[in-house]
Amino acid sequence: MRLLDQLDIVYEVREYAVDEEDLSAESVARKIGMPEEQVFKTLVVRGDTNGLAMAVIPANTELDLKALARARGDRKIDTVALKELLPLTGYIRGGVTALAAKKDYPVVVDELAQLFDLITVSPGQRGIQLVLNPLDYLRAVHGVFAPISRFK
Secondary structure, eight states: OHHHHHTTOOEEEEEOOOOTTOOOHHHHHHHHTOOGGGBEEEEEEEETTTEEEEEEEETTEEEOHHHHHHHHTOSOEEEOOHHHHHHHHSOOTTOOOSTTOSSOOOEEEEGGGGGOSOEEEOOSSTTEEEEEOHHHHHHHHTOEEEOOEEEO
8 A cells, every 4th residue: 555655546445354264356346345357366477488477367257377378478377386475475365466565576467457447456465455446556566458367
């Protein structure tokens, strides 16, 4: 949130009760009263050529690894193991964010974000979501839009 304040980006904070048994983005969407397609989750990935990156996709989709590999210029890409999240990003499952992460990893945001005036993302802590304009989010994370998800 400090980063967004520094960049003069307008956002709204929405809090919700954390359920350790269900950390899914779909559950978060219900709890904060937003449609699943506007609640975005952040996944950490590793490509065979270009290394680590973050992929940000809607809750009602799954990551299209081939599409992400094309967008990143990798031949193959996969999500990192859960045990690697904290050492690589400083965040735990359900609280990963591209905003002010431990390292400035490249960020690819699914192009579907552009369909909305507002999306939500994690600020790096479970139980909180930030509601903001997708173009502002892209600017804050120095990301790019690409078609990287597919519907479940």
